[in-house]
Each structure stands twice: as C-alpha cells, then as structure tokens.
Amino acid sequence: MRMLAGLAAWIARTLAVILVIASVNFALVHAAPGDPAQVIAGQSGASDETLLRQLRAEYGLDKPYAVQLATYLGRVLRLDLGYSYRQQRPVLGLVLERLPATLLLTGTAFALALGFGILLGTLSGVRAGRWSDTLIGLVALVLYAMPVFWLGLMLVLVFSVQLEWLPAFGYRSVGAPLSPLGQVGDVLAHLVLPALSLAAVYLAVYARLMRTAIVEVAAQDYVKTARAKGLSRGRVIRDHMIRNAILPVVTVAGMQAGALVGGSVVVETVFAWPGLGRLVFEALNQRDYPVLLGLFLVMSVLVILINMLTDLLARLIDPRIGASARAA
Numbered sequence: 001m002r003m004l005a006g007l008a009a010w011i012a013r014t015l016a017v018i019l020v021i022a023s024v025n026f027a028l029v030h031a032a033p034g035d036p037a038q039v040i041a042g043q044s045g046a047s048d049e050t051l052l053r054q055l056r057a058e059y060g061l062d063k064p065y066a067v068q069l070a071t072y073l074g075r076v077l078r079l080d081l082g083y084s085y086r087q088q089r090p091v092l093g094l095v096l097e098r099l100p101a102t103l104l105l106t107g108t109a110f111a112l113a114l115g116f117g118i119l120l121g122t123l124s125g126v127r128a129g130r131w132s133d134t135l136i137g138l139v140a141l142v143l144y145a146m147p148v149f150w151l152g153l154m155l156v157l158v159f160s161v162q163l164e165w166l167p168a169f170g171y172r173s174v175g176a177p178l179s180p181l182g183q184v185g186d187v188l189a190h191l192v193l194p195a196l197s198l199a200a201v202y203l204a205v206y207a208r209l210m211r212t213a214i215v216e217v218a219a220q221d222y223v224k225t226a227r228a229k230g231l232s233r234g235r236v237i238r239d240h241m242i243r244n245a246i247l248p249v250v251t252v253a254g255m256q257a258g259a260l261v262g263g264s265v266v267v268e269t270v271f272a273w274p275g276l277g278r279l280v281f282e283a284l285n286q287r288d289y290p291v292l293l294g295l296f297l298v299m300s301v302l303v304i305l306i307n308m309l310t311d312l313l314a315r316l317i318d319p320r321i322g323a324s325a326r327a328a
Contacts (some may be wrong), residue, residue, distance in 0.1 A: 025296040082290030091294035102275035113202035121210020144204035152270040154195035169272040193270040213245035254310025
C-alpha cells in the first residue's frame with residue numbers, strides 16, 4: 001500500500017508539473033510577436049479582414065486568453081495536442097513522426113558524452129599532474145569553448161567533403177536499394193557526425209567533473225585502506241574510486257538533459273536531421289503555435305522522464321540513496 005501511495009503521489013506531482021509547464025509554454029508562445037491568422041491568410045494569397053475574422057474564429061484565436069488556455073489544458077489532458085495550421089495535420093502525428101529521429105540522436109549523443117566523459121575524466125584523475133592529464137584537460141577546454149554549429153560544419157568539411165568517409169546531411173540515403181542490415185548501417189553512418197557534434201560540449205563537462213571527483217576520492221581513507229590491503233590498482237580504481245566518483249557526474253548529466261534536447265535544434269538544423277529540433281525551427285518561422293506548444297510539451301516530458309531515469313540510475317550506483325529515501 002505504501003508503494004502504491006508513493007506511486008500515486010509521484011503521478012500526481014508529475015501531472016501537476018506537466019500542466020504548469022503547459023501553461024507557461026502557452027503564455028510564452030502567445031506573447032511572441034506575429035498573428036497566426038495573418039500567416040495562414042498570407043499563404044492563401046489573401047489577407048482581408050473578413051478572412052482574418054473567419055480564421056480566428058475557426059482556430060479559436062478570437063476567444064479570451066483564459067478560455068484559450070483552459071481549452072488547451074483540457075486537450076492536453078486528453079492527449080490532444082491540436083491541429084497544425086501549416087501542415088494541416090494533427091500535431092501529435094507530426095511529433096510521433098519526428099520523435100524517433102530525435103531520440104536516436106540525443107540518446108546516442110548522451111551515451112557518447114557520458115561514456116567518454118567518465119573514461120577521460122578517470123584517466124585524467126588517476127594521472128593528475130602528468131602530461132596526459134594536461135592533454136585531456138586541454139582537449140576538454142577546446143571542446144567546451146567550441147560552438148556546436150561551427151564544430152558540425154568543420155566535421156562536415158573534413159569527413160564528408162575532404163575525406164568523403166561519411167554522409168553530410170539527412171537521416172538516410174533516399175532511394176538507395178539497401179537490405180535491412182544495410183539500412184541500419186546507412187542510418188548509423190548519417191548519425192555519426194551530428195551525434196559527435198551534440199556530444200562534444202557535454203563530454204568536456206563530464207570529463208572535468210569526473211576528474212575532480214576522482215582526485216577528491218583518491219584522498220579518502222577507504223581508498224588508502226584498499227591500497228594497504230594489497231588490492232590491485234585496477235580494482236581500487238574500478239570498485240572504490242569510480243563507483244564513488246561517478247554519482248555527481250550522473251546527477252549533473254540528468255540535470256543537463258534539457259539542454260541536450262534543446263541543443264538538438266541547432267544540430268538538426270545544421271545536418272538537416274528530421275527530428276523535433278528541426279520541426280521547432282520550421283514551426284517558429286511559420287508561427288505555427290499548436291506545433292510549437294506540442295513540441296515544447298513533449299520535450300518537457302522527455303526531460304522529466306530522463307530525470308526519473310537518472311534518479312533510478314543513481315539509486316543503482318549507490319543503494320544508500322534508496323535506503324535514505326525509504327527511511328525518510
């Protein structure tokens with residue numbers, strides 16, 4: 001019963017957070033300049049007042065702000081994200097069509113950043129003060145200072161234009177007669193450059209955090225005791241140093257999930273990757289408010305889910321967190 005009560009409380013809190021986020025998104029989008037009715041009328045080649053009034057009435061834009069907000073929140077609770085002015089399609093269908101590409105890109109970038117960040121940070125921390133530590137720190141600083149779009153363009157110039165190793169743009173080769181296994185390889189080849197571009201900045205952050213944590217852990221008494229017992233250097237690093245140093249890195253990675261999803265807008269635009277980020281850019285140019293609201297809401301839900309997974313991962317790394325929560 002306590003578990004069910006805790007689950008119900010978590011669902012209620014999550015639903016409340018989603019409704020608050022939806023309300024804030026609605027306010028921000030409607031505060032932006034531009035009239036969707038004029039955009040729609042301009043696309044049809046007419047913009048007289050009669051047509052504008054008809055369009056505002058059709059899409060509910062002539063109603064008071066409070067009524068529009070209440071209607072929108074009611075649709076959100078029914079999992080109805082509205083209808084796109086520009087695409088003439090339900091927003092939920094557009095989002096679900098683009099969602100797999102974004103999940104593939106951000107998931108791969110997150111795994112690369114976290115995995116290589118932990119690896120490089122550990123190597124730097126256990127060799128603190130040596131030339132390898134200095135080299136890793138320099139590389140991390142360069143990656144952190146490098147704009148994502150500029151890095152993406154440089155990767156395209158080197159690996160696509162000069163070396164011709166990897167495709168420059170898109171999600172897959174259009175019209176290529178490939179087997180199922182060949183299609184998987186084709187998508188992975190298109191994924192390499194955008195994933196590396198998106199992961200670079202976060203890899204640098206995680207590497208520096210991991211180095212700092214390793215250096216701090218190395219001075220703890222339990223590490224000195226493990227060495228005094230005669231444990232091998234590799235076992236001390238793996239079982240005592242990394243396990244205790246990795247927790248703050250995982251926590252920060254979960255907190256930065258929103259920035260990772262937001263950063264996909266730039267990367268998807270540079271590489272013509274057909275994901276949610278590129279759809280945000282297109283909807284913003286077209287003043288397609290329902291699409292923007294739906295995308296912002298879905299991205300917010302993704303961030304909430306990633307933070308939940310981060311919390312579960314932290315409990316797996318350090319079971320004391322779960323024990324403390326149950327005791328409280």
